[in-house]
Amino acid sequence: MSLSSLLMLSISTASAQERSFLKNDLENFTLSYCLAQIDSGEILRREANAAVGAYVERGRYPAEAYEEAAQVTHDYLKRSYKSYNTGIQLTVMKCIDASQSNEIAAIKKRYLQKK
Numbered sequence: 001m002s003l004s005s006l007l008m009l010s011i012s013t014a015s016a017q018e019r020s021f022l023k024n025d026l027e028n029f030t031l032s033y034c035l036a037q038i039d040s041g042e043i044l045r046r047e048a049n050a051a052v053g054a055y056v057e058r059g060r061y062p063a064e065a066y067e068e069a070a071q072v073t074h075d076y077l078k079r080s081y082k083s084y085n086t087g088i089q090l091t092v093m094k095c096i097d098a099s100q101s102n103e104i105a106a107i108k109k110r111y112l113q114k115k
Contacts, residue, residue: 026069026108027099029055034073034095065111072103 032055036048056066076098081090098104 025055025059026061026065027104029059029066030069030073030104031095031099033070034077034098035092037073037077038091038095040091061108061111065107068107069104072101072107073098075103076101 029052032048032051036045036052040048059066073095076094077091079094081094081097082088083090
């Protein structure tokens with residue numbers, strides 16, 4: 001499912017019900033979105049996409065913030081992270097780093113200040 005589809009579904013669902021916000025929702029969205037993008041098997045991809053939808057649905061940010069976070073994810077996935085010992089690409093580490101990045105912190109700060 002595409003990010004725009006998840007955003008539209010979640011926005012319509014969220015507007016119909018009271019929301020309780022999740023701690024670290026944008027960071028967790030970013031991690032889940034990143035895991036959904038990597039070649040990690042169908043089960044993880046489905047679970048990660050479901051988590052993406054849940055974080056958008058219960059999140060406190062506008063669609064633009066999630067789109068920006070998705071772009072941060074794509075930027076991190078382009079980076080080369082290789083294990084010194086094995087030469088294996090450390091893709092999960094890219095996802096963790098993206099979710100905890102200064103870029104995500106800046107997105108959070110910018111959109112929370114608008115409220």
